[in-house]
Amino acid sequence: MPAQSHPEPTEGPSRRSMLRGAGAVGAVGIAAAVGVGAASGGAAAATLPAANNRAVAGAEHPADAAGAPLVVYLRDAASGELDVFSGTSHTVIRDPALVARLTHAVR
Amino acid sequence: MSSHREAPEISKDPVADSTDVYAFVSPDRPDTVTLIANYIPLQGPAGGPNFYSFGDDVLYEIHIDNDGDGQDNITYAFHFQTKLRDPNTFLYNTGPILSLDSPNWNSRQFYNVTRIQHGKSVMIGENLPCPPCNIGPLSTPNYATLANEAVHEIADGIRVFAGQRAEGFYVDLGSIFDLANLRPFEELHAQYGMHVFSKPADGVNATAQLNVHSIAIQIPTSELLRPGKHGESDPASVIGVWTTAGRQQVTLWDDRRGESVDSGPFRQVSRLGNPLFNEVLVPLGSKDLWNSLPPTDDKRFAPYVAHPELAGLLPALYPGVFPNLQTLVKAGTARADLEAILLTGIPSGIVKGFQNYTGPVQADMLRLNTAIKPPEKPNALGVIGGDLAGFPNGRRVFDDVVTIELRAIAGVTVPLVDPTYKPDAAAGAITDGLTATGVPGGYLDHFPYLGVPHSGFSTP
Numbered sequence: 001m002p003a004q005s006h007p008e009p010t011e012g013p014s015r016r017s018m019l020r021g022a023g024a025v026g027a028v029g030i031a032a033a034v035g036v037g038a039a040s041g042g043a044a045a046a047t048l049p050a051a052n053n054r055a056v057a058g059a060e061h062p063a064d065a066a067g068a069p070l071v072v073y074l075r076d077a078a079s080g081e082l083d084v085f086s087g088t089s090h091t092v093i094r095d096p097a098l099v100a101r102l103t104h105a106v107r
Numbered sequence: 108m109s110s111h112r113e114a115p116e117i118s119k120d121p122v123a124d125s126t127d128v129y130a131f132v133s134p135d136r137p138d139t140v141t142l143i144a145n146y147i148p149l150q151g152p153a154g155g156p157n158f159y160s161f162g163d164d165v166l167y168e169i170h171i172d173n174d175g176d177g178q179d180n181i182t183y184a185f186h187f188q189t190k191l192r193d194p195n196t197f198l199y200n201t202g203p204i205l206s207l208d209s210p211n212w213n214s215r216q217f218y219n220v221t222r223i224q225h226g227k228s229v230m231i232g233e234n235l236p237c238p239p240c241n242i243g244p245l246s247t248p249n250y251a252t253l254a255n256e257a258v259h260e261i262a263d264g265i266r267v268f269a270g271q272r273a274e275g276f277y278v279d280l281g282s283i284f285d286l287a288n289l290r291p292f293e294e295l296h297a298q299y300g301m302h303v304f305s306k307p308a309d310g311v312n313a314t315a316q317l318n319v320h321s322i323a324i325q326i327p328t329s330e331l332l333r334p335g336k337h338g339e340s341d342p343a344s345v346i347g348v349w350t351t352a353g354r355q356q357v358t359l360w361d362d363r364r365g366e367s368v369d370s371g372p373f374r375q376v377s378r379l380g381n382p383l384f385n386e387v388l389v390p391l392g393s394k395d396l397w398n399s400l401p402p403t404d405d406k407r408f409a410p411y412v413a414h415p416e417l418a419g420l421l422p423a424l425y426p427g428v429f430p431n432l433q434t435l436v437k438a439g440t441a442r443a444d445l446e447a448i449l450l451t452g453i454p455s456g457i458v459k460g461f462q463n464y465t466g467p468v469q470a471d472m473l474r475l476n477t478a479i480k481p482p483e484k485p486n487a488l489g490v491i492g493g494d495l496a497g498f499p500n501g502r503r504v505f506d507d508v509v510t511i512e513l514r515a516i517a518g519v520t521v522p523l524v525d526p527t528y529k530p531d532a533a534a535g536a537i538t539d540g541l542t543a544t545g546v547p548g549g550y551l552d553h554f555p556y557l558g559v560p561h562s563g564f565s566t567p
Contacts, residue, residue: 071357071370085357085371 273548310540
């Protein structure tokens with residue numbers, strides 16, 4: 001998928017909104033927790049750096065993502081973007097086709 | 108309260124809820140500064156069997172700005188880990204806990220301390236044990252001695268302690284949250300025409316028998332300051348301090364494992380610098396946002412400091428008691444005194460012999476002039492009581508911040524910026540009726556300074 005310019009979020013989703021999003025499956029939000037391997041087998045998604053707004057300096061554990069659960073959050077299906085969380089990392093990928101498959105799968 | 112349950116979201120997450128921050132020159136080691144960040148508000152001492160502990164999934168931090176830009180130059184980060192000796196018992200302890208490695212203590216907690224400076228993280232304390240909670244004479248006899256074992260000397264002359272303490276912040280919550288009906292003046296309250304109170308009464312300390320969890324660190328002052336002269340009048344002597352708590356961005360309940368799973372980068376969910384800033388000044392609809400922001404964003408909240416809601420309420424709730432304050436509020440005069448105290452520090456020339464100014468950047472930080480040494484006889488009213496080593500020059504554990512801030516908002520500090528203003532007589536007398544001497548847990552004269560926690564057995 002082609003990478004497109006990614007609007008920098010001005011404010012990351014709050015923990016509470018993430019919790020709400022995780023429980024809500026529908027046209028506007030999908031969250032899925034899957035194994036790391038499952039995600040890497042998907043279509044070639046363009047990875048975009050997540051806006052690291054106010055990441056906590058003392059909390060960087062880049063090595064701990066291996067084997068950790070992977071959580072995908074679809075905030076807005078229309079954007080075609082997915083927030084992918086694993087370990088202490090956050091990556092934004094743009095993959096409208098995957099978004100379409102996910103939204104179709106939960107109908 | 109200082110910052111206990113002060114915002115809608117964080118009130119649902121006590122282990123990440125910062126309640127008080129203290130920063131002061133250590134009276135018994137005046138070449139050091141003690142920083143304390145309290146979390147987990149309003150602990151009933153008997154709250155077992157899962158007694159209170161820090162969040163293993165929370166990142167606790169204490170930040171120091173030493174150049175006045177509202178950004179941290181030094182951060183101390185604390186990561187906790189709980190370890191069970193025996194998951195097959197429901198008990199916190201299976202016998203008396205006589206030492207920190209007691210085989211009778213089942214649910215123990217340990218922590219690492221990391222210093223972040225110049226973009227580098229250095230672990231300066233590893234696997235340090237916390238004390239248990241104070242349960243009672245059979246489970247935790249000799250509690251004070253046991254807790255003292257949890258004061259750790261780590262790198263470079265630094266001492267740390269993390270664990271339960273008696274709540275040192277005193278406040279009459281019941282009266283303040285009942286429409287600011289301060290008991291010593293309740294007969295003067297408008298009472299909405301109900302005529303319930305006809306005479307003054309003593310204040311009631313709502314936190315008198317409650318505990319809190321403290322993260323305390325004592326650091327050589329020289330490690331905290333930027334280069335320069337470090338006399339009382341020198342800007343380089345002043346530091347800004349605040350605490351934050353962060354959680355990973357995603358939490359999912361894993362129903363197969365019966366526990367939550369966290370993922371993603373840590374994000375700030377709680378912040379605290381000056382007592383009562385978010386609690387009293389920031390409006391309800393903005394409190395959660397404030398908790399998520401750094402001090403450098405506080406300019407957007409400056410209007411709430413310049414025009415505090417409480418300053419308008421006092422003349423309305425106490426008719427005829429605050430006529431000069433009422434005039435000031437009606438005139439729409441911005442409270443430059445409060446902006447200085449809370450957002451920039453007080454420049455030289457305002458209070459004789461004192462300054463804790465950090466520059467024009469408006470940021471809510473507890474500002475401490477480290478060159479001002481502790482007096483032999485401190486005054487809990489701090490600077491407005493003539494004691495330059497007390498709040499708002501940092502904050503000591505016994506400082507009466509409720510009275511200080513009530514009086515400041517009522518107008519007693521306006522003459523600092525407008526000598527023509529005459530405060531109402533009541534502005535210099537307003538209080539919730541409590542003093543540090545009435546705090547039953549008391550205070551220590553040595554690190555970590557907050558008193559021995561109340562025991563579950565002894566506290567109703």
